[in-house]
Amino acid sequence: MSDVRRTDEIQGEILHEYDGIEEADNRLPNWWLATFYGAILFGVGYWFYYHEFQVEPTTSEAYAAAAAASTEADVAEESELLALVGDASAITSGRETFATTCAACHGDRGQGVIGPNLTDGAWLHGGDPVSIYSAIRNGITSDRARIAGSAGMPGWGGQLGETRTRAVTAFLLSIRDTNEQGGRDAEGDAYAPAGAAEATEAAEQTDATEETEPAEETEPAGEGEEAEPEAGGADEAEAAEGDTEATGEQDEAAPDEG
């Protein structure tokens, strides 16, 4: 390092020299300084605005809020879905989606293959517009599947997006109760859209097949009652069963006599 300072034509005053490498210290250009100090001021301002005083939500907070709002918006209203049934372009789009995505399991006419018939008056997971929409959008988990041996159905909402999910729901609403044959028989609970007299007839027919339903529901309660007296009451239970059998026989006997 030499103490001799010289002024270079291009670099200006040379302050240091190390092994022949010369270093000058020039004033930085104003545009550069403005950016530098500006960034510091911006950072301080930003910190107080968003984090100290929380004047506005940060972008990530705003994003989370918007995402939450859009999830809520995805839950369709019955009136919105029914309105779409009258929208020809929605029905066309729904028909296309059905042909490409659903027909493999539900049949080209919705008559049912491994998935249930979607054109009858019986529904496994509810026949009202919002239940149908929800079955399509969220799918049916295997523990909720009602067809014996069925693994349920994946949810289609993510793949199709909201608009096409609603459109295919509208398409199904447009073909319900058309009773396409050649697929699966009616399965599930009868559902009649309000004001459809024809549909109630179809619903009554399926009622007969549904009588096992309430029995399933009462089963757990029956088990609970039996469990308690088990300690000393097994004989009593048997006796009670014997009684009902006896009365049953008497009842049967009565019409024969008369």
Ligand code: HEC
């Ligand atoms: C991989 C086969 C498969 C595909 C593809 C499929 N589903 Fe399903 N779907 C099923 C099965 C199986 C069930 C019945 C599940 C159960 O309860 O056992 C079902 C049930 C349904 C239900 C409820 C029916 C009721 O009776 O409550 C609707 C609605 C439905 N699917 C619509 C659709 C739509 C719309 C598509 C196309 C976007 C589609 N499915 C694609 C297999 C499928």
